[in-house]
Structures are given as C-alpha cells and as structure tokens.
Amino acid sequence: MGVPNNINCRPGWFLPDRLVTPEAAFLNRRRFLRQMGMTSAGLLASTMAGCSRSDSDPELTNTPTNLPAAGSANSPAKYPAPRIAEFNPGWPLTEAKVAAKYNNFYEFTLEKDEVHKLVNRFVISPWPIAIGGLVEKPMALDVQELIEMMGLEERVYRFRCVEAWAMIVPWTGFPLRKLLEKVQPKSEARFVRFETFNRPDQAPGMKERMHSAEDGKVVPWPYFEGLRMDEAMNPLTLVATGLYGKPLPKQHGAPIRIVVPWKYGYKSIKSIVKIDCVAPSPSSFWERIAPREYPFESNVNPNVPHPRWSQATERMIDTGRREKTQLFNGYGQYVAQLYSAK
Ligand SMILES: Nc1nc2c(c(=O)[nH]1)N[C@H]1C(S)=C(S)[C@@H](COP(=O)(O)O)O[C@H]1N2
Numbered sequence: 001m002g003v004p005n006n007i008n009c010r011p012g013w014f015l016p017d018r019l020v021t022p023e024a025a026f027l028n029r030r031r032f033l034r035q036m037g038m039t040s041a042g043l044l045a046s047t048m049a050g051c052s053r054s055d056s057d058p059e060l061t062n063t064p065t066n067l068p069a070a071g072s073a074n075s076p077a078k079y080p081a082p083r084i085a086e087f088n089p090g091w092p093l094t095e096a097k098v099a100a101k102y103n104n105f106y107e108f109t110l111e112k113d114e115v116h117k118l119v120n121r122f123v124i125s126p127w128p129i130a131i132g133g134l135v136e137k138p139m140a141l142d143v144q145e146l147i148e149m150m151g152l153e154e155r156v157y158r159f160r161c162v163e164a165w166a167m168i169v170p171w172t173g174f175p176l177r178k179l180l181e182k183v184q185p186k187s188e189a190r191f192v193r194f195e196t197f198n199r200p201d202q203a204p205g206m207k208e209r210m211h212s213a214e215d216g217k218v219v220p221w222p223y224f225e226g227l228r229m230d231e232a233m234n235p236l237t238l239v240a241t242g243l244y245g246k247p248l249p250k251q252h253g254a255p256i257r258i259v260v261p262w263k264y265g266y267k268s269i270k271s272i273v274k275i276d277c278v279a280p281s282p283s284s285f286w287e288r289i290a291p292r293e294y295p296f297e298s299n300v301n302p303n304v305p306h307p308r309w310s311q312a313t314e315r316m317i318d319t320g321r322r323e324k325t326q327l328f329n330g331y332g333q334y335v336a337q338l339y340s341a342k
C-alpha cells in the first residue's frame, strides 16, 4: 500500500482569545452541577469522559517531577527502537513528564493527575495476550514473545483526546497490520475487537465504579474497543509497547496498547489482553455508555462538535497553547479514503 511521504500537519496555530473554547468555563459549570447534586442522563458520561476536574488545572508544570513507575514487561534492551523517518517529522515533542502525569485510565481513577500514583499494584509481567476470533492462525503468548516476533520501530504521532487536549509523543511499537497478517483474518471478519485486563484488585477505579452513581447503570468493564478491519489494517494503526524510547509506563497502558492517531483518544485502548477478529460490530466501552457522545467511529473532526462542547480547537498539555483541530487529526492523507465512499 502506498503511503504518502509527509503528513500535512502544521503546528503553531494561534487563535485570538475570542475564538478560544471556554474549556475552563465549561469545566466549572460541570463542577457546579455536581456540587448542586444535579443529575441527568448524560452525567455518568460527563463525569467519566467529558471532563475531569484536573483538566482545568492551570499549572501542570507545578506538579512534582519525579519520573513515573516504568513498565518493564518488555526488555529495555529493545529501546530505543529505530526511528522511521516518515514518522519522525521533527515536531516539538510534548514534555514526557507532563504526559506521564496527565492520563485517562479509568480503571484506576477519573483524576488525570492521580493515575500515575495508583498504578503500583498493577502487575504487568508476565502478560499473556491472545489474538484470535475469526482467524486462520490464532496466537496465545506472552507480550515479550510477541515483541521478539514483531520487532519494534519508533513513530512520532499527534494524539487528540475528545476532551480537547492534545500531545505529540514518540511511540515504540509495530503496525497492527503486521500482526493481523500473521494470524490471517478470515473473510467473514469485518471488525477487530480489543479488550483490556480485568483485575479490580489491582485497579481501584474498577471497584469504585461498578455502577454509575447517577443512574445505577452497570459500567461495562473490562474496557473494550473496536475498529473496522480496514481501519485496523491501515498502516498508521499501531500496537505500542513503548513511549519516549522506553517501555510504556504503566499509566500510559503498559505493557501493550493500541494507538489510532486519527481518532479520539478513547479509541487508543490501553493494557490489552485480547485481540479478536469478529463479524458484527463489537461496539465499545464508551459507545455502550453514551453512544451519542462517543460513537464507534469517532474520527477527529473540528466541524463536528461534541454534544456538550466545541471540537474546533485543542490545548497542548505541556505548553497550554491552543491550536486548531485538524480533520483526521492531520492524517487525512493516510485515512481520508477510508471514509470517502460513503
Ligand atoms: N483501558 C483503557 N484504555 C484507555 C482509557 C481508559 O480509561 N482505559 N482511556 C482512553 C482515553 S479517553 C485517552 S485520552 C487515552 C489517554 O492515553 P494516555 O494517558 O497515555 O495519554 O487512553 C485511552 N485508553
């Protein structure tokens, strides 16, 4: 498959203040509603994905700077992996220590700046993972063996959360496509389904949030996600085992996660134990909770606002700079054709 040589992605969009999305105002409104004890059908969703208090913390750089607990399920000798020129475009990288303390990982907590403190009990080695479903050659092995088998490369990607924060980070991993080619999906397989670990004893958020506080609805743990087969086979879709030239820190989804850079962050599922090729759409954790707010496809699109906020701009988590959101997060040259025929 021919891949264009450059990503049309221009950093440095400055917007006049009057065009800046009032993120802080929005977040304050949420907090106000919570304090007033007001509820609504969408409140579970807003509590969990729409925003978290810490997203309004103005000075992330004032937090302590100790390094995160590093994952070591895969040998550090593999890092850093060779950089692929096409995906190392020289963009300014987000500061690693800011990214390591600004995480969405609801299995642990809803507070972005607390995840890194709650991952100590999370065991990431050994880490069995199974790739199966509608495939000719299913696999079940440890993540370490998988890494040996697949090899690793480094790619710098833009990353955009649905909450309108963004970062630019170097992932280490391999294209999902390479793995799918090994297991050989059958022709009936139309989607790929991913599943995260299910260990409430190691992940406090899973115990605390069995049900929505507002409407008692069951939270559909373990976290799961899905992609269409053609999206999964796109050369951009990455299986990541490392970040910033080292094995993935636990809070970023150690020891193995998916990265889908043209979709909102929740599609980039962390700490996976299972990959299945399936026929009907597998749905997803967030689609199950709030389909109108977090639909299955979820491509980054500045022109389609979230029902409760604009997606026109995004905020870089380290510099705080506001930039214009780009269609497909800037990866249109790679993926626009996936969506043009409909
Ligand atoms: N298993 C699991 N995967 C997950 C999440 C989660 O809560 N659980 N959060 C998602 C969301 S909303 C985002 S924005 C990214 C955040 O990744 P990061 O913390 O490495 O930046 O992880 C995604 N993957």
Ligand SMILES: [Mo]
Pocket: 104, 160, 161, 162, 163, 264, 265, 266
């Ligand atoms: Mo997100």
